[in-house]
Amino acid sequence: MPATTFLAACRRALPLLAACVALNAAAQAPSRGAAQSADYIVAVVDRELVTNSEVEQRIAGARREAQQSGQPLPSAGELRRQVIDQLIEERAQLSAARDSGVRVDDPELDRAVANVAQQNRLTLPELRERLARERIDFARFRANLRDQILLERVREREVQNRIKISDADVDALIASRASGMAPPEFNVAQLLFALPESATPEQVEAKRQLAERALARARGGEDFTKLVNELSEGAKEQGGALGLRALDRLPDLFATAVKDLRAGAVVSQLVRSGAGFHVLKVIDRRDGAVMVEQTRARHVLLRPSAQLSAEAAAQRLREYKQQIEAGRATFAQIAREVSEDGSAQQGGDLGWATPGQFVPEFEAVMKTLAPQQISDPVTSRFGVHMIQVTERRQTSVDRKQQREIARNLLREQKFETAYAEWLREVRARAYIEIREPPQ
Incomplete structure (x- = not known):
C-alpha cells in the first residue's frame, strides 16, 4: 500500500489521526542534519514550541494542494504569517488541554491504537512495521494520538459547557413550529361528591368538607381507586377513570384543572360543577404527537x-x-x-x-x-x-422527542459562537513569544 493510501486509511480508521499526516510530513522533510542547520524556534506558546521546520512543512503542503486544486495562494509573507498564526492557535489549545486536568490513560490509548490496526486490517505488530516503513516512530505516534484525543475531548467539554439552553428557549422554539401538533390525551379519574339541584347552603358546605378531606387523603398518597370505591357518588368502574381522551374532549372544567398536570398527579383544589364537587387524578397522559x-x-x-x-x-x-x-x-x-x-x-x-x-x-x-x-x-x-x-x-x-429535537437545534445554533469564544479565551490566556530568525 503506498504511503499516502496508508495514511489516509489511518485517518479513516480514527478521525483524530490527523497526527498521522503531520508525522508523515516530518518524515519527508530534509535529513536530520540539514533540518537542524536550518531549524529554529519561531514561537513559544506556554510550554509548547513552534519550529521553523514545522512552518516550512505547512507552507510546502499548502503550495502542493494549491497547485493540485488550482486555488490561488496569498503572497509568501502573508502565507507564512497565516501558517504561524494557525500553529500558535493549535499550540495554545493543546496547552490548555494539558492544563485542564483531563487525562487519556494508557488502556484507552491502547484501545485507540488497536482500533487503528483493526480498521486497517492489521495486527499490532504489522501496524508497528508499517509505521516504521513510513519512518514514523511508534512512541511519537502514540504521543501524537494521545494529544489529539485529549484536545478533542477538552474542546467538546469546554464548548458544550458554554452552551446554556433553558426550558423557556425550548418551549419558544416548539411554539414557533407548533402547526400540526395534535392535542395531548388524558385519562382522568374522578371522585364525585354529588349535590342535588336544589341543595341548601348547609348541604353544599357539608359536601365540600367531605370532598376536602378526600382531596387531602388523595394528595397524601392513598390509593385513588380505594377512595373512589369507598367515597365516590359517581361511577366506580375502572376506579372512576373516564378513559383516554383528547384534552378538547374532556369537560371544560376538567380540562382546565388537569392540562398542566403530569401522569399520577392529583389536582390541588376541588373542581365544582353543577353535579357537585370533584377530586381529579391524572391516571395517564400522552402528549400530542x-x-x-x-x-x-x-x-x-x-x-x-x-x-x-x-x-x-x-x-x-x-x-x-x-x-x-x-x-x-x-x-x-x-x-x-x-x-x-x-x-x-x-x-x-x-x-x-x-x-x-x-x-x-x-x-x-x-x-x-x-x-x-x-x-x-x-x-x-x-x-x-x-x-x-x-x-x-x-x-x-411525541412531546419528549420534540423537546430533544428542539434542544439539539438550539445547541447547534449556539455551537459556533461558543467555540469561537473559547478559542479567543484560550489564545488570550496563553503566553506567546514570537522569536526572530537567527542571524
Missing part, C-alpha cells in the same frame, strides 16, 4: 489537514461524484474506501434522522436533495462532506 419528515442519508467525509486543504478535499469529492454518476463506482464503495467518518464501514449510511440531528450546514443541503441525488461538497466544522439522500418518510414524534 407531531408529524415530522425523517431523512435517511449517507455521506463521504474528508477532514482537512496540514496536507489536505478544504479546497483540495472539495475537489476530490467532486471527482468522486463524477465517478459515481458515470457508473465507475458506487457511493457505498467510495465511502468505504475514503470516508474519514465512523459510518465508512456501513457505506456512509447515517440511518434515519429527524430535523436538528445534524449540524446546520449539513442539514440545510440535505433538505434540498431529492432521493438518490448527490450533493456538491459541503463544508461543516467536521470537514468536507458529499451527501446522498436515499429515502424520506413521515413519522410522528
Whole structure:
C-alpha cells in the first residue's frame, strides 16, 4: 500500500489521526542534519514550541494542494504569517488541554491504537512495521494520538459547557413550529361528591368538607381507586377513570384543572360543577404527537489537514461524484474506501434522522436533495462532506422527542459562537513569544 493510501486509511480508521499526516510530513522533510542547520524556534506558546521546520512543512503542503486544486495562494509573507498564526492557535489549545486536568490513560490509548490496526486490517505488530516503513516512530505516534484525543475531548467539554439552553428557549422554539401538533390525551379519574339541584347552603358546605378531606387523603398518597370505591357518588368502574381522551374532549372544567398536570398527579383544589364537587387524578397522559419528515442519508467525509486543504478535499469529492454518476463506482464503495467518518464501514449510511440531528450546514443541503441525488461538497466544522439522500418518510414524534429535537437545534445554533469564544479565551490566556530568525 503506498504511503499516502496508508495514511489516509489511518485517518479513516480514527478521525483524530490527523497526527498521522503531520508525522508523515516530518518524515519527508530534509535529513536530520540539514533540518537542524536550518531549524529554529519561531514561537513559544506556554510550554509548547513552534519550529521553523514545522512552518516550512505547512507552507510546502499548502503550495502542493494549491497547485493540485488550482486555488490561488496569498503572497509568501502573508502565507507564512497565516501558517504561524494557525500553529500558535493549535499550540495554545493543546496547552490548555494539558492544563485542564483531563487525562487519556494508557488502556484507552491502547484501545485507540488497536482500533487503528483493526480498521486497517492489521495486527499490532504489522501496524508497528508499517509505521516504521513510513519512518514514523511508534512512541511519537502514540504521543501524537494521545494529544489529539485529549484536545478533542477538552474542546467538546469546554464548548458544550458554554452552551446554556433553558426550558423557556425550548418551549419558544416548539411554539414557533407548533402547526400540526395534535392535542395531548388524558385519562382522568374522578371522585364525585354529588349535590342535588336544589341543595341548601348547609348541604353544599357539608359536601365540600367531605370532598376536602378526600382531596387531602388523595394528595397524601392513598390509593385513588380505594377512595373512589369507598367515597365516590359517581361511577366506580375502572376506579372512576373516564378513559383516554383528547384534552378538547374532556369537560371544560376538567380540562382546565388537569392540562398542566403530569401522569399520577392529583389536582390541588376541588373542581365544582353543577353535579357537585370533584377530586381529579391524572391516571395517564400522552402528549400530542407531531408529524415530522425523517431523512435517511449517507455521506463521504474528508477532514482537512496540514496536507489536505478544504479546497483540495472539495475537489476530490467532486471527482468522486463524477465517478459515481458515470457508473465507475458506487457511493457505498467510495465511502468505504475514503470516508474519514465512523459510518465508512456501513457505506456512509447515517440511518434515519429527524430535523436538528445534524449540524446546520449539513442539514440545510440535505433538505434540498431529492432521493438518490448527490450533493456538491459541503463544508461543516467536521470537514468536507458529499451527501446522498436515499429515502424520506413521515413519522410522528411525541412531546419528549420534540423537546430533544428542539434542544439539539438550539445547541447547534449556539455551537459556533461558543467555540469561537473559547478559542479567543484560550489564545488570550496563553503566553506567546514570537522569536526572530537567527542571524
